[in-house]
Amino acid sequence: MLELQINGRPQQIPPGSNVASLIATLHLEGRRYAIELNGEIVPKSRHAATTLNHGDQLEVVIAVGGG
Amino acid sequence: MNAPELIAEPLVIGGRSYRSRLLVGTGKYRDFAETRAAIDASGAEIITVAIRRVNIGQNAGEPSLLEYLPPSQFTILPNTAGCHTAKDAVRTLRLARELLDGHSLVKLEVLANDETLFPNMPETLVAAKELVADGFQVMVYCTDDPVQARVLEEIGCAAVMPLASLIGSGMGILNPWNLEIIIDRATVPVLVDAGIGTASDAAVAMEMGCDAVLMNTAIAKAKNPLLMASAMKKAVEAGREAFLAGRMPKKIYQGSPSSPTEGKIS
Numbered sequence: 001m002l003e004l005q006i007n008g009r010p011q012q013i014p015p016g017s018n019v020a021s022l023i024a025t026l027h028l029e030g031r032r033y034a035i036e037l038n039g040e041i042v043p044k045s046r047h048a049a050t051t052l053n054h055g056d057q058l059e060v061v062i063a064v065g066g067g
Numbered sequence: 068m069n070a071p072e073l074i075a076e077p078l079v080i081g082g083r084s085y086r087s088r089l090l091v092g093t094g095k096y097r098d099f100a101e102t103r104a105a106i107d108a109s110g111a112e113i114i115t116v117a118i119r120r121v122n123i124g125q126n127a128g129e130p131s132l133l134e135y136l137p138p139s140q141f142t143i144l145p146n147t148a149g150c151h152t153a154k155d156a157v158r159t160l161r162l163a164r165e166l167l168d169g170h171s172l173v174k175l176e177v178l179a180n181d182e183t184l185f186p187n188m189p190e191t192l193v194a195a196k197e198l199v200a201d202g203f204q205v206m207v208y209c210t211d212d213p214v215q216a217r218v219l220e221e222i223g224c225a226a227v228m229p230l231a232s233l234i235g236s237g238m239g240i241l242n243p244w245n246l247e248i249i250i251d252r253a254t255v256p257v258l259v260d261a262g263i264g265t266a267s268d269a270a271v272a273m274e275m276g277c278d279a280v281l282m283n284t285a286i287a288k289a290k291n292p293l294l295m296a297s298a299m300k301k302a303v304e305a306g307r308e309a310f311l312a313g314r315m316p317k318k319i320y321q322g323s324p325s326s327p328t329e330g331k332i333s
Contacts, residue, residue, distance in 0.1 A: 006123055007121065009123065031131050031133075032131070032133050032166050033121060033166060034118075034162040034163070034165040034166035035165075036158075036162060041161055044165070059162070060121050060123070061119060061120055061121065061162050061166065062118075062119065062121045062131060062132075063117070063118060063132055063143065063145065063167075064116065064117050064119045064132055065093040065094040065095070065096060065102060065117065066092060066093060066116055066117025066283075067092025067094045067095070067117075067148065067281075067284065
């Protein structure tokens with residue numbers, strides 16, 4: 001298993017995972033979210049092609065109520 | 068122009084026209100259904116949202132804010148609430164742009180501290196420059212300092228949004244004189260953002276010539292948010308019409324009868 005940080009918390013994922021497959025496990029499909037990998041935004045068009053590696057830092061954000 | 072034409076003149080921000088001059092936030096409501104109902108009652112077309120980390124594994128299948136308020140029906144204005152540095156604010160809004168499919172109209176706010184939520188203007192200026200250079204249309208929360216407002220305008224911000232009073236305080240417009248200078252000098256829309264407490268505050272801002280008003284807590288934390296949303300809609304419209312109509316001159320020491328002074332029976 002690969003260990004990476006998602007939203008600041010350690011998470012284990014299967015080797016060979018990419019951003020798109022990770023999103024599927026987070027039940028975010030069909031929702032609006034944005035992904036930042038090691039400080040760089042990963043555009044939606046690149047999710048499937050972006051492979052995740054051990055030690056990656058991932059941010060997954062959504063829109064919430066705010067003023 | 069006649070009255071209907073004056074009233075119909077839209078609010079133009081970042082090249083897009085809006086009928087409503089009331090912008091509302093989506094925070095502090097009981098649930099998403101109440102959020103949606105209040106926003107519908109307000110008539111707002113531009114609504115602010117915050118960008119936050121998703122709770123991993125905790126909200127699978129739960130509805131999300133944007134399902135209740137789809138970008139196809141509203142102009143979503145992502146904010147940088149909670150950001151204390153230019154770096155964090157720029158990072159947040161780049162994520163927001165990705166989340167909203169390239170949407171570039173944003174609300175920049177860089178806060179100095181969590182107690183007063185007063186804007187940190189040096190960081191705000193740095194972030195505004197970077198965002199404008201990166202193609203964002205920046206509506207910027209700022210102090211009610213005419214010099215800062217002018218600098219933000221020169222940087223290329225799409226709208227300046229001075230506070231009426233502290234965010235969430237409901238204290239109304241505390242420095243109308245500064246606000247008036249900002250409105251008089253600005254060539255971009257001026258919105259009062261933060262501090263509105265009740266309908267008369269919104270009406271006063273619009274009567275002074277503000278182009279629009281942005282609020283959240285005044286509606287969300289009213290005892291009846293839907294009724295307050297409706298009140299705010301009317302207040303903004305009434306204030307706008309009064310501004311366009313042009314108020315009568317104030318006569319501080321001299322009364323002036325409205326009825327004829329001739330033909331009195333005694």
